[in-house]
Amino acid sequence: MTDIQTNDVDEDDIIDTPEQAASVSNAMSSKVEIIGGPPVGASTLEARDACAWFGERLVLEGVNLTMPKGKVTALIGPSGCGKSTFLRLLNRMHELIPGAALDGEIRLDGEDIYATGTRAQQIRMRIGMVFQKPNPFPAMSIQENVLAGLKLARLKCDDKDLLVEQSLIRAGLWKEVRDRLDSPGGALSGGQQQRLCIARSLAVHPNVLLMDEPCSALDPTSTRRVEETIDELRDVVTVVIVTHNMQQAQRVSDFCAFFLAEENQPGFVVEHGATDYIFSTPKDSRTLDYVQGRFG
Numbered sequence: 001m002t003d004i005q006t007n008d009v010d011e012d013d014i015i016d017t018p019e020q021a022a023s024v025s026n027a028m029s030s031k032v033e034i035i036g037g038p039p040v041g042a043s044t045l046e047a048r049d050a051c052a053w054f055g056e057r058l059v060l061e062g063v064n065l066t067m068p069k070g071k072v073t074a075l076i077g078p079s080g081c082g083k084s085t086f087l088r089l090l091n092r093m094h095e096l097i098p099g100a101a102l103d104g105e106i107r108l109d110g111e112d113i114y115a116t117g118t119r120a121q122q123i124r125m126r127i128g129m130v131f132q133k134p135n136p137f138p139a140m141s142i143q144e145n146v147l148a149g150l151k152l153a154r155l156k157c158d159d160k161d162l163l164v165e166q167s168l169i170r171a172g173l174w175k176e177v178r179d180r181l182d183s184p185g186g187a188l189s190g191g192q193q194q195r196l197c198i199a200r201s202l203a204v205h206p207n208v209l210l211m212d213e214p215c216s217a218l219d220p221t222s223t224r225r226v227e228e229t230i231d232e233l234r235d236v237v238t239v240v241i242v243t244h245n246m247q248q249a250q251r252v253s254d255f256c257a258f259f260l261a262e263e264n265q266p267g268f269v270v271e272h273g274a275t276d277y278i279f280s281t282p283k284d285s286r287t288l289d290y291v292q293g294r295f296g
């Protein structure tokens with residue numbers, strides 16, 4: 001078990017919560033010029049024997065999962081089986097929780113994100129995250145929201161207008177907001193706010209985007225819009241999405257991993273594979289029971 005003491009999120013006057021800090025990928029360290037050119041592109045993320053603890057309690061055990069480059073992987077399973085914990089392992093957010101510990105490896109294009117000398121802030125810039133509840137900075141303008149991660153990371157950008165436009169187009173929000181980029185982010189609808197958060201994550205050109213139930217607070221129309229956005233992002237980033245909505249998992253994902261925690265036992269992956277397979281002929285009867293709504 002690796003003990004983690006790290007809490008390297010520098011407080012900034014506009015960050016209220018660790019979630020905001022992480023979702024804007026607050027890399028404080030280096031000045032990197034990344035803007036203006038094409039996005040860096042999607043990466044493969046791979047968990048090897050990943051385990052997670054809260055204090056003495058093992059909550060996730062032995063997760064081996066490859067989330068292929070440019071594909072959408074859905075994480076499904078009943079409440080409390082460790083899906084969010086697993087997502088937080090994937091971008092080094094788990095270590096922000098006091099008493100949290102982990103074991104195993106998480107590899108981004110083959111490189112261990114926990115290797116000695118690797119900075120958590122830089123990893124969170126390459127692996128962005130969108131949360132259940134949209135968390136834009138409500139008083140900031142739409143434009144400032146998109147650029148917030150960049151500003152916090154102190155990244156240089158030659159053409160901010162272009163970056164804002166590109167990010168909003170990729171997030172599927174441009175047409176709805178292009179005439180009011182100076183309006184406050186808080187004035188958008190919930191679904192628009194969620195796409196604004198996606199745009200904010202995309203503005204730093206991550207290789208992977210993690211989404212934890214991104215539509216659970218949204219109405220069906222906004223949900224459909226976010227799903228279209230996810231579909232369009234395939235070429236730009238690898239997406240890992242947690243969802244309780246089985247139809248959504250079927251609609252948006254290429255691959256699916258079924259997590260389960262039996263009573264008082266740590267969560268684990270029962271099986272994973274192509275989404276069609278998981279929803280039609282999975283190997284384990286518990287998988288079919290779950291996806292057909294017989295429990296959970």
Ligand SMILES: Nc1ncnc2c1ncn2[C@@H]1O[C@H](COP(=O)(O)OP(=O)(O)OP(=O)(O)O)[C@@H](O)[C@H]1O
Binds near residue numbers: 054079080083
């Ligand atoms: N900060 C924390 N401190 C202690 N235990 C935690 C913490 N966060 C989660 N847990 C525990 O870890 C286990 C996994 O929780 P997690 O939130 O990852 O589940 P989940 O699959 O995302 O559930 P849900 O579908 O309800 O969001 C649960 O038993 C939970 O009680």
Ligand SMILES: [Mg+2]
Binds near residue numbers: 083084212242
């Ligand atoms: Mg969760």
